[in-house]
Amino acid sequence: MSTEIHALAGAYALDAVDDVERAAFGRHLAECETCALEVNELRETVGRLADSTWELPPPRLRATVLDQVRRTRQKGPGRADRDRVSIAASAQRWRRWTAGAVAAGIIAIGAATGTYVVQEERVQDARQIQAVLEAPDAVTEVATRDGGELRVVSSDSLDAAVVIVTKMPEINSTQAYQLWKIRGNAPTSAGVLAAGRNTGVQYVGGVNGYEVLAMTLEQAGGAAAPSDDPLASVTL
Amino acid sequence: MHAVPEPAAAPDAEFLLRAVARGDETAFERLYDLVAPRVYGLIRRVLRDPAQAEEVAQEVLVEVWRTAARFDPARGSATAWIFTIAHRRAVDRVRAEQAGADRVRRMAGSATQTPYDDVVEEATAHLEQQQVRRCLKSLTDLQREAITLAYYGGYTYREVAELLNTALPTVKTRMRDGLIRLRDCLGVSVG
Numbered sequence: 001m002s003t004e005i006h007a008l009a010g011a012y013a014l015d016a017v018d019d020v021e022r023a024a025f026g027r028h029l030a031e032c033e034t035c036a037l038e039v040n041e042l043r044e045t046v047g048r049l050a051d052s053t054w055e056l057p058p059p060r061l062r063a064t065v066l067d068q069v070r071r072t073r074q075k076g077p078g079r080a081d082r083d084r085v086s087i088a089a090s091a092q093r094w095r096r097w098t099a100g101a102v103a104a105g106i107i108a109i110g111a112a113t114g115t116y117v118v119q120e121e122r123v124q125d126a127r128q129i130q131a132v133l134e135a136p137d138a139v140t141e142v143a144t145r146d147g148g149e150l151r152v153v154s155s156d157s158l159d160a161a162v163v164i165v166t167k168m169p170e171i172n173s174t175q176a177y178q179l180w181k182i183r184g185n186a187p188t189s190a191g192v193l194a195a196g197r198n199t200g201v202q203y204v205g206g207v208n209g210y211e212v213l214a215m216t217l218e219q220a221g222g223a224a225a226p227s228d229d230p231l232a233s234v235t236l
Numbered sequence: 237m238h239a240v241p242e243p244a245a246a247p248d249a250e251f252l253l254r255a256v257a258r259g260d261e262t263a264f265e266r267l268y269d270l271v272a273p274r275v276y277g278l279i280r281r282v283l284r285d286p287a288q289a290e291e292v293a294q295e296v297l298v299e300v301w302r303t304a305a306r307f308d309p310a311r312g313s314a315t316a317w318i319f320t321i322a323h324r325r326a327v328d329r330v331r332a333e334q335a336g337a338d339r340v341r342r343m344a345g346s347a348t349q350t351p352y353d354d355v356v357e358e359a360t361a362h363l364e365q366q367q368v369r370r371c372l373k374s375l376t377d378l379q380r381e382a383i384t385l386a387y388y389g390g391y392t393y394r395e396v397a398e399l400l401n402t403a404l405p406t407v408k409t410r411m412r413d414g415l416i417r418l419r420d421c422l423g424v425s426v427g
Contacts, residue, residue, distance in 0.1 A: 014387050016392050044312045046320075047315055048316075050275075050315075064294055070261065072298055074257075
């Protein structure tokens with residue numbers, strides 16, 4: 001069990017993680033019985049904190065709820081795994097946002113940690129992105145730089161990765177952060193973030209066989225080859 | 237001071253929830269009376285706005301009815317299961333409406349109030365349950381602040397780190413070891 005991911009047990013029990021971390025930690029729990037036990041106990045502990053929140057709801061709530069209950073079909077036992085439910089809920093939210101994006105031209109996806117800006121042309125990637133985040137063999141690697149973060153979730157079975165760039169140093173609109181997948185000494189462009197943006201999400205296909213994913217600062221629109229050493233990189 | 241005594245809920249809630257899972261509407265009414273004030277109170281604590289809290293509480297309570305058969309006593313108590321759903325829905329609502337970073341910036345930027353002091357004080361002041369209050373007091377300041385900000389404030393650990401001006405790994409660790417200390421103090425066990 002990796003200690004880095006396990007340190008998240010408390011934040012996870014408190015719902016203080018973002019969607020990506022929740023998905024990753026949920027997979028971790030499926031494979032680690034002692035971790036699942038610890039999380040159950042921490043959740044139980046957290047539940048006791050609700051004891052202090054006692055407050056009478058508006059009286060009409062009771063009638064509304066009971067009325068709705070009478071008209072609502074119950075679900076069978078099925079899977080008790082709440083994390084699958086959570087992932088489905090976040091996928092649904094994602095889809096809702098992406099639908100609005102067509103009108104808005106540009107959208108901000110707030111996945112609890114930062115504002116992930118996804119350009120309109122990237123909207124079609126949303127489903128692929130979600131598939132990678134939910135892949136059973138997804139692995140997360142993180143590199144940090146000046147308070148910013150390069151987070152790469154990759155899946156061998158899907159031969160794809162999702163790169164989440166958060167709060168990298170501010171840049172001006174003539175510059176852009178560019179991603180590279182690297183085999184040996186040969187970098188191949190893996191996409192360019194929008195000009196002037198220090199935060200973004202990028203789907204990267206065809207990653208199997210590559211060893212490193214790196215990020216450089218380039219002119220807006222990107223470059224054919226990296227102009228300088230990477231600002232941040234992770235091993236795939 | 238609250239005049240209303242806190243019901244000792246644990247065994248009752250589980251009994252009722254099992255009956256609810258079999259479609260027993262009368263059991264649901266009793267379960268509603270038992271948990272709705274804490275469900276509503278918790279959601280209102282996180283969301284602040286009473287109208288939104290009412291809406292989310294309604295969703296949560298109907299969800300409890302709908303998915304009661306999925307409750308697994310091997311993984312924890314019925315009340316913890318219900319409050320987990322409630323907290324998660326409240327937090328989802330907060331985060332769907334405001335991108336996290338913006339929310340922190342907006343709150344941290346308003347000079348008239350120190351939001352985290354509010355949350356922490358309110359949380360501590362209202363802790364009616366002697367034992368929970370005593371156990372929270374046994375934590376270090378950082379452990380207690382990190383836990384109450386996340387739970388009652390609905391903040392992510394990143395936001396908590398920003399609010400407390402503390403390194404991310406430290407906040408993660410304090411949340412976990414704080415909860416472990418709280419667990420041991422409360423004598424919580426599962427299974």
